[in-house]
Amino acid sequence: MRKKLLLVISTILILSLIFSACAKEPTENADNLGAEQHEEKPKVEQVLKYGTDAEPSGLDPHTISATAAIRIFGQIYNALIDVDDDMNFIPELAESWEQPNDVTYIFKLRKGVKFHNGREMVADDVKYSFERVLDPATAAIGQSYYNMIESIEVLGDYEVKFTLKEPFAPFLTNLTSLYGAIVPKEVVEENGNLMQVACGTGPFKLKEWIPDNRIVLVKNEDYFEEGKPTLDAIEYYVMTDEASRIAALRTGNVHLVKLPAASKPLVEGNEDIVIKSYQSNDYTYLGFNLTLDKFKDPRVRQAISYAINRQEIIDMTYDGEAEVSGFVPSAMGRWAIDYASEDLYKQNIEKAKQLMAEAGYPNGFETTIAVGLLDDIRSTGEIIQKQLEAIGIKAEIQNLETGQYIDAWSNKKHEMMAGRNGAGSDPNRAVAFFFSTEGSANVWGYSNPDVDKLCDLGKKTVDEDEREKIYKEAQKLILNDCPNLFIASPMEYYFVRKEVKNFNPWTFNAEDFKEIIIE
Amino acid sequence: MRAYIIRRLMLLIPILLGISLMIFLIMQFIPGDVISGMLGIEETPELRAQLEKKLGLDQPLYKQYINWISKAVRGDFGTSFRTGKDIFPEIMSRFKITFQLTIMAAIISWIIAIPLGILSAMKRSSIIDGFVRFISLLGVSVPSFALATLAILLLSKGFNYYPSVGYVDITVDPIRNLEIMFLPAIILGSSMAGSVMRMTRSSLLETLRQDFIKTIRAKGASEKVVLFVHSLKNALIPIITLIGMQIGSLLGGAVVIEQIFSIPGLGLMTLTGINQRDFPVVQGCVLFIAFVYVIVNLTVDILYTYIDPRITYKAGR
Numbered sequence: 001m002r003k004k005l006l007l008v009i010s011t012i013l014i015l016s017l018i019f020s021a022c023a024k025e026p027t028e029n030a031d032n033l034g035a036e037q038h039e040e041k042p043k044v045e046q047v048l049k050y051g052t053d054a055e056p057s058g059l060d061p062h063t064i065s066a067t068a069a070i071r072i073f074g075q076i077y078n079a080l081i082d083v084d085d086d087m088n089f090i091p092e093l094a095e096s097w098e099q100p101n102d103v104t105y106i107f108k109l110r111k112g113v114k115f116h117n118g119r120e121m122v123a124d125d126v127k128y129s130f131e132r133v134l135d136p137a138t139a140a141i142g143q144s145y146y147n148m149i150e151s152i153e154v155l156g157d158y159e160v161k162f163t164l165k166e167p168f169a170p171f172l173t174n175l176t177s178l179y180g181a182i183v184p185k186e187v188v189e190e191n192g193n194l195m196q197v198a199c200g201t202g203p204f205k206l207k208e209w210i211p212d213n214r215i216v217l218v219k220n221e222d223y224f225e226e227g228k229p230t231l232d233a234i235e236y237y238v239m240t241d242e243a244s245r246i247a248a249l250r251t252g253n254v255h256l257v258k259l260p261a262a263s264k265p266l267v268e269g270n271e272d273i274v275i276k277s278y279q280s281n282d283y284t285y286l287g288f289n290l291t292l293d294k295f296k297d298p299r300v301r302q303a304i305s306y307a308i309n310r311q312e313i314i315d316m317t318y319d320g321e322a323e324v325s326g327f328v329p330s331a332m333g334r335w336a337i338d339y340a341s342e343d344l345y346k347q348n349i350e351k352a353k354q355l356m357a358e359a360g361y362p363n364g365f366e367t368t369i370a371v372g373l374l375d376d377i378r379s380t381g382e383i384i385q386k387q388l389e390a391i392g393i394k395a396e397i398q399n400l401e402t403g404q405y406i407d408a409w410s411n412k413k414h415e416m417m418a419g420r421n422g423a424g425s426d427p428n429r430a431v432a433f434f435f436s437t438e439g440s441a442n443v444w445g446y447s448n449p450d451v452d453k454l455c456d457l458g459k460k461t462v463d464e465d466e467r468e469k470i471y472k473e474a475q476k477l478i479l480n481d482c483p484n485l486f487i488a489s490p491m492e493y494y495f496v497r498k499e500v501k502n503f504n505p506w507t508f509n510a511e512d513f514k515e516i517i518i519e
Numbered sequence: 520m521r522a523y524i525i526r527r528l529m530l531l532i533p534i535l536l537g538i539s540l541m542i543f544l545i546m547q548f549i550p551g552d553v554i555s556g557m558l559g560i561e562e563t564p565e566l567r568a569q570l571e572k573k574l575g576l577d578q579p580l581y582k583q584y585i586n587w588i589s590k591a592v593r594g595d596f597g598t599s600f601r602t603g604k605d606i607f608p609e610i611m612s613r614f615k616i617t618f619q620l621t622i623m624a625a626i627i628s629w630i631i632a633i634p635l636g637i638l639s640a641m642k643r644s645s646i647i648d649g650f651v652r653f654i655s656l657l658g659v660s661v662p663s664f665a666l667a668t669l670a671i672l673l674l675s676k677g678f679n680y681y682p683s684v685g686y687v688d689i690t691v692d693p694i695r696n697l698e699i700m701f702l703p704a705i706i707l708g709s710s711m712a713g714s715v716m717r718m719t720r721s722s723l724l725e726t727l728r729q730d731f732i733k734t735i736r737a738k739g740a741s742e743k744v745v746l747f748v749h750s751l752k753n754a755l756i757p758i759i760t761l762i763g764m765q766i767g768s769l770l771g772g773a774v775v776i777e778q779i780f781s782i783p784g785l786g787l788m789t790l791t792g793i794n795q796r797d798f799p800v801v802q803g804c805v806l807f808i809a810f811v812y813v814i815v816n817l818t819v820d821i822l823y824t825y826i827d828p829r830i831t832y833k834a835g836r
Contacts, residue, residue: 247675403551
């Protein structure tokens with residue numbers, strides 16, 4: 001009997017040993033990390049600990065577009081150029097550029113920039129990177145950003161020429177995106193892709209990645225900007241649970257988390273935590289499925305626009321901290337029109353009822369509003385549901401899980417849908433991508449030939465003032481057609497421990513950690 | 520006995536095949552697919568076609584299933600659509616963590632539940648019994664996610680304590696590992712303890728009422744001997760059954776607890792797989808979980824024969 005029991009116990013032990021052996025070691029560097037943490041250092045460790053809400057599925061800048069991933073590979077890779085606070089183009093991997101004619105761009109590259117594997121970045125890498133993006137086998141997400149490129153010519157180690165098929169005004173803007181990050185060929189070829197490995201030219205390099213737990217980046221000593229980065233490392237801890245992120249921040253286990261406005265009261269009165277906010281270039285919307293009869297008549301959509309009170313939505317959802325916005329939010333500067341003063345943005349129930357009656361719905365109708373998991377979108381949907389009762393529209397809220405929500409969005413499985421879009425930094429994106437007939441994000445079935453013409457013109461017009469006029473005209477047309485109702489452009493919030501200095505998020509590069517100091 | 524075990528293991532084959540087919544079909548029917556999730560707003564028909572080709576989703580459904588299953592029987596669970604990583608090694612490394620959490624939770628629950636259950640049965644209808652029954656009812660009724668959130672909130676607000684962020688493997692730093700795992704294990708353990716406590720109490724009371732106990736008492740055996748030598752062992756069968764079921768389901772991943780405490784276990788992997796519609800990951804995880812569940816059940820059945828020698832398994836019965 002005892003022998004048998006012994007046998008059972010030893011079998012269990014052996015099994016658990018086998019499990020341990022089969023399991024891949026999480027990281028070869030974990031030992032070093034443990035050792036470092038036991039060392040006593042007189043000065044404060046320059047390590048930024050970031051509580052992130054989701055784990056990236058991979059770090060390939062050409063094929064991944066999720067925020068959770070961009071947050072991390074944004075520290076690892078560089079694009080050719082960048083934009084500054086005022087949306088002017090500034091050098092990044094290219095130190096200067098010229099445009100001899102409408103379809104030709106010549107970039108002079110920075111000398112001495114090194115990839116994280118130690119090799120110098122040269123013009124061949126630029127050519128390779130864009131060819132990789134345009135290769136259908138890569139299935140790169142940013143193909144449409146660059147598919148106007150006719151050819152890429154290497155003029156020397158540090159000089160590269162892009163020739164476009166036709167003039168394309170947003171070309172430089174698109175080059176600021178990491179969809180066109182410069183990557184080294186040998187690393188891609190060795191690993192097949194850049195999902196689990198990373199080798200860029202950015203201020204930080206990938207040190208370890210423990211799935212569903214943490215990603216550690218360490219300082220790139222060879223980074224091309226003198227004296228940067230000031231941090232030795234950034235540790236991203238994946239904490240999907242919001243309460244856990246707040247608790248970890250409160251106790252100093254992490255320095256920085258990004259949270260919605262609704263979490264602000266949870267840290268009020270805590271002197272160790274500072275809230276840093278900036279105006280996003282996102283906007284919230286209520287979209288209509290224009291293939292349904294009841295939404296085909298623009299008068300119905302206009303009636304709904306008159307029926308809702310945008311300021312009330314902002315007050316209740318964002319505690320007043322958001323702007324009434326259109327689909328070109330004010331963060332996009334010169335390109336935006338003043339939406340708040342538009343007649344369609346002023347609540348007018350009488351006019352709404354009249355329009356509904358004219359459209360043949362004097363008593364309203366029944367419909368649904370699909371919402372996803374974002375708190376502000378749910379709240380927006382619920383308030384709109386309430387506000388629409390005034391004109392007889394009975395809307396039922398459909399709470400959808402993310403997969404279902406995306407499915408409903410892309411396959412018109414909804415009637416009305418509340419959502420949130422990022423407008424980008426060029427009006428071509430904000431207008432044509434979402435509202436031209438062929439725009440890939442035009443999932444609503446919206447089509448206005450005049451808008452299409454303007455979008456086409458805007459794309460080819462290089463003169464900025466001329467472009468501004470074109471896109472402002474397009475905005476007015478779309479606004480009047482109401483394919484979506486545009487509601488608010490919210491703020492974004494970082495909750496930061498007070499020991500973190502020099503962190504100033506802004507719209508077009510919220511997570512610039514290059515100069516952060518931990519005190 | 521050996522024939523019985525072999526027969527049970529053979530039964531695994533149709534069970535696993537059935538489960539794999541079911542999961543495959545369910546993943547086809549739930550709205551949303553992996554490509555929409557990957558591309559989001561950037562989706563274009565061309566990009567979708569390119570990705571379908573890259574991931575092999577352009578093949579007819581039956582072919583996709585056959586491709587997958589023919590590799591799976593050879594131990595190759597394929598690679599994740601989203602991360603491109605091999606699934607089987609990932610499952611093993613995640614399972615190691617879930618295994619540790621389960622064992623810790625189980626031990627904690629036994630330490631709490633079995634002595635209290637015995638005490639409660641011995642002092643039946645006393646204040647102690649009432650107290651234990653109240654505690655166990657609480658354990659059964661309060662869901663572990665509520666307990667976990669409450670614990671995190673109280674500890675962080677009241678004591679400025681948060682169980683260290685960032686999982687560390689037990690082979691790397693056992694002390695930190697235990698610090699991280701302790702709180703989730705206690706919460707899981709106390710949730711498990713409620714039902715074990717109730718089962719111990721009722722099973723023991725049942726046994727104490729039986730005739731052979733009367734006989735032993737009549738023979739003049741002390742209460743200690745009655746309890747520990749004669750009753751407890753007989754009362755163990757339903758307790759072991761319950762514990763087996765609890766362990767079986769916990770080994771499949773304590774999804775919510777793993778999520779709240781950011782423990783990279785099997786549950787979290789499965790959940791992420793489902794959320795991202797990453798079919799090979801879900802398929803692999805579910806198959807593995809089913810396999811573990813069957814093995815745990817088999818182990819429990821074998822344990823019966825040690826606890827109660829009257830139980831035998833004959834082949835063909």
